Amino acid sequence: MSKHIYVPEPPLVKGDHDFASITRLVTDINLRPTPKAWYLAMIASNALLMVLLGSIGYLIWEGIGIWGLNNPVGWGWAIINFVWWVGIGHAGTLISAILFLFRQDWRTAINRFAEAMTIFAVMCALIFPAIHVGRIWVIYWVFPIPNQMTMWPNFNSPLLWDVFAVTTYFLVSLLFWYVGLIPDLATLRDKAVDKVRKVAYGIFAMGWTGSNRHWWNYEKAYMILAGLATPLVLSVHTIVSFDFAVSLIPGWHTTIFPPYFVAGAVFSGFAMVLTLMIISRKIYGLEDIMTDDHIEKMNIIILVTGSMVGFAYMMEFFIAWYSGVEYEQAIFIKRATGPYAWAYWTMMSCNVLSPQFFWFKKLRRSVGFTFFISIVVNIGMWFERFVIVVSSLANDYLPSSWNYFSPTIWDILTYVGTFGLFFTMFLLFLRFLPMIAIAEIKMIIPQGDPHNYDEVTREFVAPITATSNPQIEEKV
Amino acid sequence: MSTETKKIENKSAMTGILAEFRNPRELTDVASMVVKAGYTNFDTFSPYPIHGMDKAMNLQKSKLGKIVFVCGLLGLTGAFSMMYYMSVVDYPLNISGKPNFNLPAWIPVIFELTVLLSAFGTVFGMFYLNGLPTLHNPLFNVERFKKSTDDGFFAYIESKDSLFESDKVRQLFEEAGASHIEEVYE
Numbered sequence: 001m002s003k004h005i006y007v008p009e010p011p012l013v014k015g016d017h018d019f020a021s022i023t024r025l026v027t028d029i030n031l032r033p034t035p036k037a038w039y040l041a042m043i044a045s046n047a048l049l050m051v052l053l054g055s056i057g058y059l060i061w062e063g064i065g066i067w068g069l070n071n072p073v074g075w076g077w078a079i080i081n082f083v084w085w086v087g088i089g090h091a092g093t094l095i096s097a098i099l100f101l102f103r104q105d106w107r108t109a110i111n112r113f114a115e116a117m118t119i120f121a122v123m124c125a126l127i128f129p130a131i132h133v134g135r136i137w138v139i140y141w142v143f144p145i146p147n148q149m150t151m152w153p154n155f156n157s158p159l160l161w162d163v164f165a166v167t168t169y170f171l172v173s174l175l176f177w178y179v180g181l182i183p184d185l186a187t188l189r190d191k192a193v194d195k196v197r198k199v200a201y202g203i204f205a206m207g208w209t210g211s212n213r214h215w216w217n218y219e220k221a222y223m224i225l226a227g228l229a230t231p232l233v234l235s236v237h238t239i240v241s242f243d244f245a246v247s248l249i250p251g252w253h254t255t256i257f258p259p260y261f262v263a264g265a266v267f268s269g270f271a272m273v274l275t276l277m278i279i280s281r282k283i284y285g286l287e288d289i290m291t292d293d294h295i296e297k298m299n300i301i302i303l304v305t306g307s308m309v310g311f312a313y314m315m316e317f318f319i320a321w322y323s324g325v326e327y328e329q330a331i332f333i334k335r336a337t338g339p340y341a342w343a344y345w346t347m348m349s350c351n352v353l354s355p356q357f358f359w360f361k362k363l364r365r366s367v368g369f370t371f372f373i374s375i376v377v378n379i380g381m382w383f384e385r386f387v388i389v390v391s392s393l394a395n396d397y398l399p400s401s402w403n404y405f406s407p408t409i410w411d412i413l414t415y416v417g418t419f420g421l422f423f424t425m426f427l428l429f430l431r432f433l434p435m436i437a438i439a440e441i442k443m444i445i446p447q448g449d450p451h452n453y454d455e456v457t458r459e460f461v462a463p464i465t466a467t468s469n470p471q472i473e474e475k476v
Numbered sequence: 477m478s479t480e481t482k483k484i485e486n487k488s489a490m491t492g493i494l495a496e497f498r499n500p501r502e503l504t505d506v507a508s509m510v511v512k513a514g515y516t517n518f519d520t521f522s523p524y525p526i527h528g529m530d531k532a533m534n535l536q537k538s539k540l541g542k543i544v545f546v547c548g549l550l551g552l553t554g555a556f557s558m559m560y561y562m563s564v565v566d567y568p569l570n571i572s573g574k575p576n577f578n579l580p581a582w583i584p585v586i587f588e589l590t591v592l593l594s595a596f597g598t599v600f601g602m603f604y605l606n607g608l609p610t611l612h613n614p615l616f617n618v619e620r621f622k623k624s625t626d627d628g629f630f631a632y633i634e635s636k637d638s639l640f641e642s643d644k645v646r647q648l649f650e651e652a653g654a655s656h657i658e659e660v661y662e
Contacts, residue, residue, distance in 0.1 A: 018627065019523060019626065019627035020626060020627040023626045150567065151567055151569070152563065153562075155563055155578070155581060155582055156571055156574050156578055164585045164588040164589065165584065165588050168588040168589070168591055171596075172592065175595050175598075175599045178599070179599055182608075183625065187625040189625075190624075190625045191622075206603070206608045206609035207609050207611065207612075207613055208608070209521055209610075209613060209615060209621075210521045210522055210524075210624040211606075212507075212520045212521065212526065212529045212530075215522070215524075215525035215526075216525070216529075216530055217602050217605045217606050218525070218606070220538040220541070220602070221598050221599065221601070221602035224540065224541070224544050224598045225595060225598050228591050228594050228595050229595075231591070232588075235584070235587060239584055242584075439524040448500065448524060448527075449500075449527060450500045450503075450526060451527075453499060453500075453502075458498075458501050458502050460499065
């Protein structure tokens with residue numbers, strides 16, 4: 001007979017914090033004078049944003065001929081970037097909704113942050129389908145609103161489903177984010193000393209008081225939104241993958257696409273959250289809330305989803321061989337050995353090999369190494385979309401129509417420019433909104449639980465917590 | 477002091493009595509005491525939702541679920557009727573021989589619009605149930621009340637409660653161990 005000793009998990013918030021110190025830690029970032037470095041970062045981001053606006057302007061003026069598209073390759077960087085940015089957004093929803101439903105309290109430290117990333121990533125993504133249509137001035141034809149042809153959109157097309165999926169995703173993410181922000185905006189309203197901030201935060205806080213009658217409906221709303229966002233996020237990348245899977249192009253027409261796209265989306269999204277989190281927690285001194293334990297947990301998710309993606313790559317090959325379809329077989333052999341082999345092997349090494357390092361606890365907990373891998377993963381995921389989009393189109397059924405795709409300077413500038421939009425929005429967020437869900441953090445610190453108070457004196461009694469080696473059951 | 481006495485004289489403007497407590501435990505305890513004493517127009521305030529407060533305050537199940545269900549149903553039927561009208565009734569179009577009434581292909585749009593309308597129903601339903609946005613709240617006249625979004629725990633009994641009597645309410649809060657008691661004016 002062996003006896004198991006219960007070893008509690010390490011505390012989610014490190015350091016000696018109470019309610020007031022958490023409020024101060026987060027709101028001070030928004031209320032103190034703007035740091036100089038912020039302005040420098042903002043200038044750099046704005047310069048990139050100008051690059052984006054300039055390239056879009058030239059695109060509208062000149063037409064999509066400025067991109068490197070050619071006859072078989074009608075979808076190029078615009079679609080790659082769209083899928084890449086939407087995928088990045090998925091981590092935010094996974095953290096805020098799915099981990100919430102699974103009662104993973106550690107998500108609280110990063111959910112606000114990740115949701116903001118989702119919204120800005122989806123903004124960057126939405127640009128591409130809008131501008132790649134050529135005649136951008138009639139883009140409203142994709143919506144079911146009356147137009148001069150008296151025609152309606154084609155509801156049988158995955159491209160139209162995409163319009164609904166991504167628009168819904170953007171709006172629901174925005175609502176979810178705002179609902180989460182309301183109590184924290186009220187905190188900022190009450191903490192602000194100058195008139196402008198008081199009024200601005202006051203308007204968006206809508207008169208929130210922290211009433212427990214309100215919290216009661218609020219928590220219900222939060223749970224329902226999480227329940228809605230969970231199937232939504234799975235549907236969005238599923239529908240994005242339908243753009244490919246429902247066509248007849250070899251290498252695209254596969255049923256594995258929906259789960260494989262969703263896993264890849266979460267994989268790249270977590271990497272992006274880590275990249276941003278590691279920088280900002282350092283700059284803003286939030287290591288007490290975004291701890292190394294968080295990094296480790298996120299690295300485990302990267303390991304899991306990265307392995308799923310790796311499995312999908314191998315399964316694709318197997319099914320191509322097993323199906324007996326010669327075009328399907330040819331395209332996969334061509335991907336690994338043909339003109340785009342360099343992209344294929346970049347993808348394989350970044351996505352399949354690099355996350356495997358996280359089997360080692362030491363590497364999972366190493367901040368520098370995690371930062372490096374998080375960037376490698378996002379490069380790899382961009383190449384995954386490149387391989388899927390370009391290699392299949394460039395070498396389809398008719399060898400006489402094969403052609404090699406190379407991007408032009410405008411492809412590159414538009415893509416680089418979206419980082420300008422992303423970081424401009426992100427810097428504004430860091431400056432003006434609480435980057436950590438203050439109210440939710442107060443819920444998970446030991447002081448937040450009424451059970452951690454003495455029956456008689458009603459004084460706080462700190463519960464026993466582990467200091468190292470969490471979740472290990474020792475045999476006695 | 478003179479303004480304070482003036483306020484007390486003007487009884488009609490008093491909206492209730494607010495008491496501050498030290499921690500969430502004291503607040504849940506006082507909530508059950510208030511319920512036991514029979515008050516109904518009362519509320520408690522805290523910087524975060526306190527676990528177990530719904531039971532202590534004897535709160536009924538939130539009506540939000542019903543609102544969301546209706547909105548979701550509206551999204552579902554609305555999406556279906558929209559596509560049926562557009563593709564079957566108003567402008568049927570033969571697209572590579574596919575049927576005009578093509579339900580399997582419509583499922584993604586039906587799903588997305590159901591989720592979208594449910595989400596709007598959730599957020600705006602929550603605003604409606606909570607009476608947000610509120611332009612004015614007498615509690616904001618109390619400087620100390622600012623702590624309710626930081627580290628303050630407050631209980632409040634409104635003067636419109638049928639059992640409301642200033643002295644009795646004060647006594648109740650004092651017995652519960654309030655660290656500060658204050659009358660709230662319009």
